[in-house]
Amino acid sequence: MIGIDLFDDDAGIQSCVARHGVKYPVLRGDEATQKAWIGESKAWAAFFVTPDGRMLKKIIDMTENGLEGPVFSKYAEYLLGLRK
Numbered sequence: 001m002i003g004i005d006l007f008d009d010d011a012g013i014q015s016c017v018a019r020h021g022v023k024y025p026v027l028r029g030d031e032a033t034q035k036a037w038i039g040e041s042k043a044w045a046a047f048f049v050t051p052d053g054r055m056l057k058k059i060i061d062m063t064e065n066g067l068e069g070p071v072f073s074k075y076a077e078y079l080l081g082l083r084k
Contacts, residue, residue: 004029020072023080048075 003026005013013026038045038060048056057075 002027004033006030006034022072022076024076046071046075048079050079 002024003022005016005026006029008016008028010028013028016022017026034040037047045058045060047058050056056079057071059071
């Protein structure tokens with residue numbers, strides 16, 4: 001599993017990784033990455049994809065809705081369990 005951060009610099013990514021206890025690599029994306037996954041250049045989103053490529057969960061504007069804590073832990077832990 002990997003994460004892709006579209007907005008933060010390296011320090012911001014590390015802060016998010018530490019805050020949420022992320023145990024997988026987080027890469028930096030760009031506007032082209034964002035448009036490819038979200039379809040626009042202004043939204044925030046999280047995508048949880050299973051090892052076989054199936055979209056498990058797609059959440060747009062998750063940080064504005066205060067969902068980042070519950071979403072990251074619930075779906076990330078589930079996907080990490082599938083990897084075993």
